[in-house]
Amino acid sequence: MPTSIPQAARLAVAVYFFLTGATFASWAVRIPAVQTRLGLSPGELGVALLGTAAGELVFMNLAGYLAARFGSRFLTVIASVCLSVMLPILALAPTLPVLVATLMLFGASFGSVNVAMNTQGVAVERCYGRSIFSSFHACYSIGGLTGALVGGLMATHDIAPLPHFLGVAFLGIILTLSVAHFLLPAHTDAQGARVVVARPTRTLLALGLVAFCVVLGEGAMADWSAVYLNTILRTGMGLAAVGYAAFSIVMAVGRGMGDHLANRLGPSMMVRLGGLVAAGGLTLALVVNWVPLALVGFGLVGAGFSVIFPLTLSAAGRTSKHVSGTAIAAVATCGYVGFLVGPAVIGFAANALNLRVALGVVVLLSLCAAAFARVVGGSKQAGSGQVLADGERSFPLGISTERKPKRSSQI
Numbered sequence: 001m002p003t004s005i006p007q008a009a010r011l012a013v014a015v016y017f018f019l020t021g022a023t024f025a026s027w028a029v030r031i032p033a034v035q036t037r038l039g040l041s042p043g044e045l046g047v048a049l050l051g052t053a054a055g056e057l058v059f060m061n062l063a064g065y066l067a068a069r070f071g072s073r074f075l076t077v078i079a080s081v082c083l084s085v086m087l088p089i090l091a092l093a094p095t096l097p098v099l100v101a102t103l104m105l106f107g108a109s110f111g112s113v114n115v116a117m118n119t120q121g122v123a124v125e126r127c128y129g130r131s132i133f134s135s136f137h138a139c140y141s142i143g144g145l146t147g148a149l150v151g152g153l154m155a156t157h158d159i160a161p162l163p164h165f166l167g168v169a170f171l172g173i174i175l176t177l178s179v180a181h182f183l184l185p186a187h188t189d190a191q192g193a194r195v196v197v198a199r200p201t202r203t204l205l206a207l208g209l210v211a212f213c214v215v216l217g218e219g220a221m222a223d224w225s226a227v228y229l230n231t232i233l234r235t236g237m238g239l240a241a242v243g244y245a246a247f248s249i250v251m252a253v254g255r256g257m258g259d260h261l262a263n264r265l266g267p268s269m270m271v272r273l274g275g276l277v278a279a280g281g282l283t284l285a286l287v288v289n290w291v292p293l294a295l296v297g298f299g300l301v302g303a304g305f306s307v308i309f310p311l312t313l314s315a316a317g318r319t320s321k322h323v324s325g326t327a328i329a330a331v332a333t334c335g336y337v338g339f340l341v342g343p344a345v346i347g348f349a350a351n352a353l354n355l356r357v358a359l360g361v362v363v364l365l366s367l368c369a370a371a372f373a374r375v376v377g378g379s380k381q382a383g384s385g386q387v388l389a390d391g392e393r394s395f396p397l398g399i400s401t402e403r404k405p406k407r408s409s410q411i
Contacts, residue, residue: 006127012182021143029151055107063112064329071186079113084172122317134258141252208334213365216338254306275370278304
């Protein structure tokens with residue numbers, strides 16, 4: 001394959017990651033405006049937001065099947081367009097039931113494009129023969145920060161969600177269609193899958209566990225870092241927000257550097273180090289009472305978590321016993337379940353004990369991710385396979401271990 005083709009495909013996938021992060025963040029920062037317009041109570045808003053989660057969970061595995069059966073290119077484009085189209089419709093929802101239904105479709109589009117673009121990203125990475133996957137997730141983080149910043153400016157200047165969302169959707173659709181033809185064609189990752197959900201081998205379960213632990217931790221930082229700083233360290237509302245900002249910014253930087261480090265140290269070592277750094281950083285934030293050190297601790301959590309989920313999805317896409325789409329969907333679903341249940345579990349634990357102890361759960365889960373780092377695979381020396389569970393062998397990136405399944409084979 002000519003060098004220019006994977007380079008163009010890499011740029012196209014990066015654009016989709018950026019757009020997805022920016023679109024979702026655009027919605028997230030304008031939720032209060034939609035809540036006010038519809039007069040929703042916190043409980044009603046919670047019910048509405050469950051629609052997003054339901055749509056994601058239902059469609060992730062279906063998207064994995066479609067990507068594995070027909071290739072990820074078409075699904076990536078269609079799901080990205082649908083995500084952009086659904087954004088302004090959220091601002092038009094006149095009642096709570098309509099908002100719930102719209103959020104289910106928005107979540108379905110978001111979950112589908114996540115699985116599809118990650119599957120496409122694995123195919124592009126395979127063309128490169130080295131780790132480039134973390135850079136895609138860095139683009140998602142940058143897109144999220146951009147969307148949040150623009151949304152915040154719109155809210156500050158009292159611009160209603162509808163014109164804001166229309167602008168984001170228009171740009172999203174234009175960019176989506178402009179780079180679509182650069183994506184790798186269907187035959188590069190279509191594997192004729194005939195089963196929607198991947199069969200849970202020990203390797204896939206272990207990858208799912210790592211994803212669950214890390215994404216649960218990310219959700220905990222999103223929902224509880226500011227609360228911890230404000231209620232435990234008494235920072236005040238303004239400074240409390242800096243904790244999650246430090247986490248997010250360092251995570252974006254870490255993902256930008258992740259591929260270089262993964263190529264030097266290997267994916268397994270990066271996941272192990274990431275889990276240990278995250279555990280150490282959060283321990284620092286929880287045991288000290290000096291705010292600057294606590295902020296450093298939250299930044300270290302972002303650094304540690306930054307590469308683990310991308311490397312886990314990349315490993316899922318390279319498992320020899322599964323086609324990429326269904327395996328990525330299964331692992332991503334495990335991660336998203338952690339994102340959903342984690343903040344609630346920590347809340348219950350904080351109510352029963354205290355928030356310091358409750359956030360200690362994330363420390364333990366970070367150590368758990370480090371303990372299972374070996375399953376991410378990929379040895380540093382070329383040609384030296386590392387034996388994984390189920391008798392699979394993991395090889396360095398660029399050395400294919402996939403067996404093309406027969407059309408009638410089970411996943």
